[in-house]
Amino acid sequence: MNNGDLYLRNNDVQRRDSKEVIDEFSHHFKWKYDGMDKMLDIGCGTGDVLYDFVLPEVPKNIQKIIGIDISQKILECARENFGSESMEFHQADISSISCCQNFGNEEFDNITSFYCLHWIQNQKQTFANIHKLLRPNGVAIINFLIETPLFDIYERLSKFKKYREYMKDVKQFISPYHHEEQPLEMVRKYCKNAGFIINHMEIREKIYFYRDEQQLKEALKSVNPFTKRMPQKLQQNFIDDYVKLVGEITENRFHNDEKIISRYRLLIAVLTLLVHPSASLYESDENIALLTSKNFDDLVVKSSNMWVVMFYSSRCRHSISIDQEFSRIARRLNYHFFVGAVDCLKEKEVCYRLYRISGYPSIGFLYDKLIIDFRGDINFVDVSNAAFSAFNEYVDYFS
Numbered sequence: 001m002n003n004g005d006l007y008l009r010n011n012d013v014q015r016r017d018s019k020e021v022i023d024e025f026s027h028h029f030k031w032k033y034d035g036m037d038k039m040l041d042i043g044c045g046t047g048d049v050l051y052d053f054v055l056p057e058v059p060k061n062i063q064k065i066i067g068i069d070i071s072q073k074i075l076e077c078a079r080e081n082f083g084s085e086s087m088e089f090h091q092a093d094i095s096s097i098s099c100c101q102n103f104g105n106e107e108f109d110n111i112t113s114f115y116c117l118h119w120i121q122n123q124k125q126t127f128a129n130i131h132k133l134l135r136p137n138g139v140a141i142i143n144f145l146i147e148t149p150l151f152d153i154y155e156r157l158s159k160f161k162k163y164r165e166y167m168k169d170v171k172q173f174i175s176p177y178h179h180e181e182q183p184l185e186m187v188r189k190y191c192k193n194a195g196f197i198i199n200h201m202e203i204r205e206k207i208y209f210y211r212d213e214q215q216l217k218e219a220l221k222s223v224n225p226f227t228k229r230m231p232q233k234l235q236q237n238f239i240d241d242y243v244k245l246v247g248e249i250t251e252n253r254f255h256n257d258e259k260i261i262s263r264y265r266l267l268i269a270v271l272t273l274l275v276h277p278s279a280s281l282y283e284s285d286e287n288i289a290l291l292t293s294k295n296f297d298d299l300v301v302k303s304s305n306m307w308v309v310m311f312y313s314s315r316c317r318h319s320i321s322i323d324q325e326f327s328r329i330a331r332r333l334n335y336h337f338f339v340g341a342v343d344c345l346k347e348k349e350v351c352y353r354l355y356r357i358s359g360y361p362s363i364g365f366l367y368d369k370l371i372i373d374f375r376g377d378i379n380f381v382d383v384s385n386a387a388f389s390a391f392n393e394y395v396d397y398f399s
């Protein structure tokens, strides 16, 4: 998407759907109202959705609103129309590993992203970046396309000999969920692995009626990445062939002056950042002993008990995301072993001097001074199998 003016004239669907999501979910935003609030919009495009619909929802004394987009061209249009002292537009690719470096260690109170993430294949990195950019307890409100006939038509057109060389990378422009049977589960997984709490997630069936063939053609011109690569004459063929395929593969028959129906599926999500608010992740878990440098010697080193110990960091999103699974493991294993947890962020003495833990989360099986550092998948079956076989080598446990 490079032509901002064309997009601005043809983004009724995107504006309608993004407004709907903001109206419905903006009450989730978490503001500090201290004049230091910051807002980020990812894939801001021409900036009009940010300006028209998000801006009215932010505190009057907000410090900064930043829109980012991968396209420098579209950002020029955004800056020209909506740039101001408190509303900045910057180039950034939300899917790149180095994306967050653009912002130093800056975190945003709330994040939005409308009609952008379906353009991105590396969803894992994208959700990890959004997580990094959000402040603890901040909120991200997102929508993006899961499925639309537009993607099927791109695929069909890419097989036409005349368009083939201009559409070699067609897959890059098709939502990574378009052909998936369980897209919701996939998005959930990406979000959970990134460390998000999902406040709301759904796939909404949507319908939009294009006024006529001309409006459909203009909308296609404004979003498709292919025509600008083609000679002028082929561009018109492409648009005409697209409309023909709309007639073939959708319910539209272009009778008389009928409106053109477009059915598609949109993912809507409200995410918050998972941060454990209490001093210790396992503070309220009666099956897990909280181990510190003060009690570790007495409880573990000098005892002749078998211990299954979680070495974690209360700031590590993977550690936080598996806390419930480890609680479940502890509930079952504490019939056989002592179960404890050490927050390596605070208990450096135990984690690094005593046991040289080099990464977390990791589970140590401790008996006397023995440590087996379990780094496999943390689930009940694998951890308990590993624990029984580790301890069985040292104690005749099963005899």
Ligand SMILES: C[S@@+](CC[C@H](N)C(=O)[O-])C[C@H]1O[C@@H](n2cnc3c(N)ncnc32)[C@H](O)[C@@H]1O
Residues within 6 Å of the ligand: 001, 011, 014, 015, 018, 042, 043, 044, 045, 046, 047, 049, 068, 069, 070, 071, 074, 092, 093, 094, 095, 113, 114, 115, 116, 119, 120, 223
């Ligand atoms: C359809 S527009 C949506 C614009 C705006 N959010 C709206 O709702 O009207 C999608 C935007 O996402 C941007 N985009 C695509 N991939 C991106 C990426 N990896 N990082 C940042 N922006 C990206 C595109 O350049 C485009 O401007």
